[in-house]
Amino acid sequence: MTSESLQRTGAPARRTIVAAAGAAGLAVALTACGSDDKSSDSSSSSSNTPADAGASGGDASSSPSSGSGGTALAKTSDIPEGGGKIFKDQGVVVTQPTAGTYKAFSSKCTHAGCAVSSIANGVIVCPCHNSEFSVADGSVKKGPATQALPAEEIIVSEDSITLA
Known part of the structure; x- marks a missing residue:
């Protein structure tokens, strides 16, 4: 099955999954670095x-x-x-x-x-x-x-x- 046919069936495209994983990783990194409480x-x-x-x-x-x-x-x-x-x-x-x-x-x-x-x-x-x-x-x-x-x-x- 091609990504185009997956997209038509309602499954997310590979590009969408990679972008979501990247955003989740960035959110974790920013949360870990966000506190400056001495x-x-x-x-x-x-x-x-x-x-x-x-x-x-x-x-x-x-x-x-x-x-x-x-x-x-x-x-x-x-x-x-x-x-x-x-x-x-x-x-x-x-x-x-x-x-x-x-x-x-x-x-x-x-x-x-x-x-x-x-x-x-x-x-x-x-x-x-x-x-x-x-x-x-x-x-x-x-x-x-x-x-x-x-x-x-x-x-x-x-x-x-x-x-x-």
Whole structure:
């Protein structure tokens, strides 16, 4: 039987079946990639208490915030002044460039996507090609990276730091 005679008998054409299978596969792929919920891929505990201080653009300031906390990262005492700490599971680096000022950046290097590995002498270091980024603002201090580390939002409330 030819496809033309199948089409006349009410059976779908091969072209229709292939297109439907492709559309179904695309729908599955888009569904799998569609969620960007940071709290679902975190293995740390969450804090559900209201925050007393907020932060935006990675800068922790003392302005009031009415939102609830996200993923608890650390105590302020865990972040050394002039340095920082890498939270590999959350994909974030938290720094304290000056006493009482906390910043957060993506831990993914903007050059080749490697995870940064250390913080020393005021810079965040990527092990893949030795790019260096400032602990103060994430800017490039040494290439080959050409773009700063993207800022992440954190909330500093009393002595705790939470990923917003």
